[in-house]
Amino acid sequence: MGWFMKALSTSIGKKLLVGLTGMFLCIFLVVHLYINLHLFKADGGETFTAMAEFMANTWAVKVMEIGLFLGILLHIIYGILVTFQNWSAKPVGYTTSPKPGTSKFESRNMIWLGLIVLVFLVIHLQGIYFQVKFGTPKPDIYHLTLSVMKDPTWAVIYIIAMYALAIHLKHGFQSAFQTFGLNTPKYKGLVDLVAYVFWIGIPLAFASIPVYFAFLGGK
Amino acid sequence: MMNITLKVWRQKSCNSQGAFATYGVEGVSPDMSFLEMLDMLNERLIKKGEEPIAFDHDCREGICGTCSMVINGRPHGPIKGVTTCQLHMRSFSDGDTIVIEPFRAKAFPVIKDLVVDRSSFERIMVAGGYVSVRTGNAQDANALPIGKHEADEAFNAAACIGCGACVASCKNSSAMLFVGAKVSQYALLPQGQPERKQRVLNMVAAMDFEGFGNCSNTGACEATCPKGIDLPHIARLNREYIAATLS
Ligand code: SF4
Ligand code: FES
Numbered sequence: 001m002g003w004f005m006k007a008l009s010t011s012i013g014k015k016l017l018v019g020l021t022g023m024f025l026c027i028f029l030v031v032h033l034y035i036n037l038h039l040f041k042a043d044g045g046e047t048f049t050a051m052a053e054f055m056a057n058t059w060a061v062k063v064m065e066i067g068l069f070l071g072i073l074l075h076i077i078y079g080i081l082v083t084f085q086n087w088s089a090k091p092v093g094y095t096t097s098p099k100p101g102t103s104k105f106e107s108r109n110m111i112w113l114g115l116i117v118l119v120f121l122v123i124h125l126q127g128i129y130f131q132v133k134f135g136t137p138k139p140d141i142y143h144l145t146l147s148v149m150k151d152p153t154w155a156v157i158y159i160i161a162m163y164a165l166a167i168h169l170k171h172g173f174q175s176a177f178q179t180f181g182l183n184t185p186k187y188k189g190l191v192d193l194v195a196y197v198f199w200i201g202i203p204l205a206f207a208s209i210p211v212y213f214a215f216l217g218g219k
Numbered sequence: 220m221m222n223i224t225l226k227v228w229r230q231k232s233c234n235s236q237g238a239f240a241t242y243g244v245e246g247v248s249p250d251m252s253f254l255e256m257l258d259m260l261n262e263r264l265i266k267k268g269e270e271p272i273a274f275d276h277d278c279r280e281g282i283c284g285t286c287s288m289v290i291n292g293r294p295h296g297p298i299k300g301v302t303t304c305q306l307h308m309r310s311f312s313d314g315d316t317i318v319i320e321p322f323r324a325k326a327f328p329v330i331k332d333l334v335v336d337r338s339s340f341e342r343i344m345v346a347g348g349y350v351s352v353r354t355g356n357a358q359d360a361n362a363l364p365i366g367k368h369e370a371d372e373a374f375n376a377a378a379c380i381g382c383g384a385c386v387a388s389c390k391n392s393s394a395m396l397f398v399g400a401k402v403s404q405y406a407l408l409p410q411g412q413p414e415r416k417q418r419v420l421n422m423v424a425a426m427d428f429e430g431f432g433n434c435s436n437t438g439a440c441e442a443t444c445p446k447g448i449d450l451p452h453i454a455r456l457n458r459e460y461i462a463a464t465l466s
């Protein structure tokens with residue numbers, strides 16, 4: 001175990017952990033999106049509710065849920081650790097910045113984009129997850145979710161968060177592959193393509209739900 | 220002939236406070252190299268009894284990696300693939316104001332004016348940037364077949380002159396392009412195999428110990444490197460590190 005902890009304390013080890021947990025969270029995003037898209041199904045929420053209930057009552061999912069929270073926590077802790085070390089490695093900056101720039105906006109602002117996503121996550125958990133889990137009386141998940149999606153204020157918050165998530169993923173996804181050592185000329189085309197589909201597709205699909213219900217008159 | 224205004228970082232010693240000083244430099248030939256322009260200014264400063272601007276330089280032909288300064292926010296100046304010593308004043312225009320700062324990184328402390336201490340790179344090299352060679356007769360070159368692709372890649376990596384511009388341009392002052400180049404160079408060649416695992420582990424440990432930051436894949440290093448070292452070398456470093464850790 002010693003070698004493992006030692007590896008995780010090095011610069012590359014820490015980045016690997018951020019990348020691996022990030023990838024794990026990406027898988028969760030896909031599952032979450034798959035369920036959410038069933039809100040579009042005009043069956044009075046039957047499928048959506050059934051899926052939500054399956055998620056809430058299956059022990060395997062419950063174990064994964066713990067893993068998920070652990071993943072989020074590790075991603076945040078190591079992300080912050082890496083960022084603080086990076087700040088301290090460059091105590092003095094330059095008075096001029098090169099034109100044209102030599103790096104992309106998202107690559108320099110991962111911590112802030114992540115913070116926006118985190119704030120959203122907290123509001124989101126408070127608004128839906130905790131209500132369904134611990135609320136008395138337990139609200140019906142379908143109607144609660146729908147009421148949130150129909151609220152224009154919520155929709156705007158949702159869209160801003162999804163935009164931040166998109167930009168976070170834009171850098172994070174391909175960056176993780178670089179950290180895993182897979183961003184070689186051989187795989188670069190594939191990694192870039194998957195990353196592209198992922199960072200645009202997933203947040204866009206998430207955001208389409210509140211847009212549809214809050215602004216396009218979805219029922 | 221051109222007239223240039225320079226804003227140069229002046230700092231007496233590592234512990235003193237620095238500040239920008241402004242100098243007008245008249246009669247600059249477009250054919251002068253950037254360092255010759257600074258030489259000319261320094262001669263004038265000496266004649267006036269002022270302290271000349273301290274800056275690092277040695278070969279002045281782009282191979283030693285000694286020249287180090289940040290010109291208008293960019294290590295080695297505005298031209299891609301060129302070291303400061305190979306930069307010419309024709310890359311600037313008459314009347315330009317040029318800002319010159321030292322490389323900035325915790326692991327590269329300023330010694331004086333534009334001179335920084337890059338011995339942290341030396342210590343990373345000592346940790347693993349070598350191959351052990353037994354003495355004796357040189358063996359026949361054909362006894363060690365090396366694929367063309369590997370040879371080319373190793374050669375590209377070996378082009379790194381250890382100038383530190385990658386660290387200077389990186390917002391995290393990460394040394395991973397430099398270490399990536401060194402690790403790649405040996406990992407690709409048969410001569411590097413015996414120490415392959417230990418090399419990457421030791422060099423990464425030394426890099427961390429010196430206080431360089433973590434790479435966040437922003438790519439500023441690749442854009443700035445005068446020798447065209449690119450990001451796949453960092454991917455290889457990561458691969459080498461993962462393989463050495465797991466095996
Ligand atoms: S990788 Fe490029 S910028 Fe970095 S030390 Fe080597 S030659 Fe200089
Ligand atoms: S002085 Fe040797 S590379 Fe510039």
